[in-house]
Amino acid sequence: MESSIKKMNREDWADFINNLINNSTYEVIGVKAKGKRFIFAPLESADELRLDYDTTILPPKKYFLPQYENLLSFDLSKQSVNIEMKEEKRIIIGVHPYDIIALQQMDKVYFDTYIDRFYKIRRENTIIIGSNILNVSERSFATSMKAHTVTSGYDLMVTDIGSSIIIEIGTERGKKLMERYATNITDATEAEIKKIEEIVESIESKDRKLKVDKENIPNLLKRNYEHPIWRELSEKCLQCSSCTIVCPTCYCFDIRDEVSLDLQGKRIRTWDGCLLPDFTRIASGEVFRKDKTERFRHRFYRKGLYIPERYNFIACIGCGRCSIACIPDIADPFNVINKIAEDSEETRGEIIFEIPVTRGGEEETAYIPRNGIIRRIEKLTEFEKLFEIELEDSIDFNYQPGQFVEVSILGVGEAPISISSPPIKKGSFELVVRRVGNVTNKLHTLREGDKIGIRGPFGRG
Ligand code: SF4
Numbered sequence: 001m002e003s004s005i006k007k008m009n010r011e012d013w014a015d016f017i018n019n020l021i022n023n024s025t026y027e028v029i030g031v032k033a034k035g036k037r038f039i040f041a042p043l044e045s046a047d048e049l050r051l052d053y054d055t056t057i058l059p060p061k062k063y064f065l066p067q068y069e070n071l072l073s074f075d076l077s078k079q080s081v082n083i084e085m086k087e088e089k090r091i092i093i094g095v096h097p098y099d100i101i102a103l104q105q106m107d108k109v110y111f112d113t114y115i116d117r118f119y120k121i122r123r124e125n126t127i128i129i130g131s132n133i134l135n136v137s138e139r140s141f142a143t144s145m146k147a148h149t150v151t152s153g154y155d156l157m158v159t160d161i162g163s164s165i166i167i168e169i170g171t172e173r174g175k176k177l178m179e180r181y182a183t184n185i186t187d188a189t190e191a192e193i194k195k196i197e198e199i200v201e202s203i204e205s206k207d208r209k210l211k212v213d214k215e216n217i218p219n220l221l222k223r224n225y226e227h228p229i230w231r232e233l234s235e236k237c238l239q240c241s242s243c244t245i246v247c248p249t250c251y252c253f254d255i256r257d258e259v260s261l262d263l264q265g266k267r268i269r270t271w272d273g274c275l276l277p278d279f280t281r282i283a284s285g286e287v288f289r290k291d292k293t294e295r296f297r298h299r300f301y302r303k304g305l306y307i308p309e310r311y312n313f314i315a316c317i318g319c320g321r322c323s324i325a326c327i328p329d330i331a332d333p334f335n336v337i338n339k340i341a342e343d344s345e346e347t348r349g350e351i352i353f354e355i356p357v358t359r360g361g362e363e364e365t366a367y368i369p370r371n372g373i374i375r376r377i378e379k380l381t382e383f384e385k386l387f388e389i390e391l392e393d394s395i396d397f398n399y400q401p402g403q404f405v406e407v408s409i410l411g412v413g414e415a416p417i418s419i420s421s422p423p424i425k426k427g428s429f430e431l432v433v434r435r436v437g438n439v440t441n442k443l444h445t446l447r448e449g450d451k452i453g454i455r456g457p458f459g460r461g
């Protein structure tokens with residue numbers, strides 16, 4: 001059987017690229033250096049192509065969903081409309097696996113209920129030549145998002161192994177392109193194929209690692225809608241939406257008409273971003289996501305919860321571009337998810353809420369907390385919650401009006417909280433807690449059934 005993994009020496013690879021640039025009907029796009037960073041742009045010669053890049057400023061999304069696009073032209077004086085659908089043919093060389101996965105995600109969105117013909121024609125007319133990652137971006141966590149390697153979504157996949165270029169054929173279209181424009185192609189040896197595996201494994205060891213499995217992100221977010229991180233970080237947000245502009249999986253756009261004095265007009269589609277204050281402005285002028293914190297949080301929930309619920313994938317492939325683009329450095333999903341995970345049960349193997357020994361009696365509870373189980377949580381305001389606590393040891397808990405308990409969370413600390421239920425209440429007691437510090441902020445992230453430590457009651461009542 002013919003092998004689908006081929007190789008070329010470096011000179012033949014360069015000839016192949018130059019042949020595509022000079023003799024094919026395609027516009028040839030590739031990764032080029034721009035200062036110290038990299039961009040996707042038209043190639044003028046094979047010498048410009050950089051397969052050793054870490055990540056590009058913008059993803060290849062711009063060739064399928066342009067930043068500014070004319071959907072149709074019209075003439076108001078004649079009441080005529082003209083749809084200009086260009087059939088641009090392109091080859092994009094050097095697309096990393098995470099960007100290929102991002103394009104596959106975009107396909108699901110743009111081919112959903114209504115097929116976007118503009119996007120579809122560009123997808124069909126574009127040949128993707130992928131490239132395995134050789135250098136890992138310092139902000140990448142693609143391995144944790146299982147996006148550092150890919151098995152479909154490309155016509156050809158190349159790996160620069162130093163001595164030669166290894167080429168995996170992904171589609172018939174890719175195979176024909178090689179047959180027509182490349183020379184001196186031979187089968188890759190087993191040792192050369194093994195080298196690809198080694199390169200992929202080396203990425204895994206260099207990438208940043210999330211503290212939760214990708215599959216647990218939706219649940220983690222579900223439980224942390226009120227986490228203080230949303231307000232803390234959003235206070236620094238410049239509302240520039242750079243994080244969505246550079247993101248390969250963000251797909252929102254706005255449409256507007258532009259009309260000139262001679263009554264000629266264009267209907268324009270431009271990228272839009274959910275961090276922008278006007279993103280949710282509707283015709284009546286109402287803005288239904290007015291608060292900066294809500295917009296900041298929404299970006300994470302859209303990617304990590306709402307899209308997974310609808311399409312069954314997390315709309316983040318861990319490229320780290322948003323993290324690089326964000327001036328106050330608050331947009332990085334890696335940092336946000338890890339911080340929430342540290343504060344939550346999802347943190348692997350760490351039990352921080354359970355007190356190992358449960359004791360009863362006034363003397364013993366002076367310094368050693370008793371286990372309290374949170375039986376009920378009621379949100380009273382944005383900052384206050386009521387917690388109903390039942391002591392696990394079932395030993396009577398007698399208190400006077402005005403007394404307090406020390407609420408204790410191992411690894412975080414203790415905080416004195418007044419008991420808000422009347423002493424006639426038996427079996428459990430209630431605490432109304434405003435989140436203002438480490439312990440109370442942590443307490444606000446807990447859910448019914450979680451355990452906390454209780455000392456007391458204290459005070460004279
Ligand atoms: S999170 Fe950062 S990049 Fe995004 S809008 Fe705010 S400041 Fe801009």
Ligand code: SF4
Nearest residue numbers: 247316317319320322
């Ligand atoms: S959210 Fe950030 S890390 Fe995730 S895909 Fe978008 S740009 Fe990349």
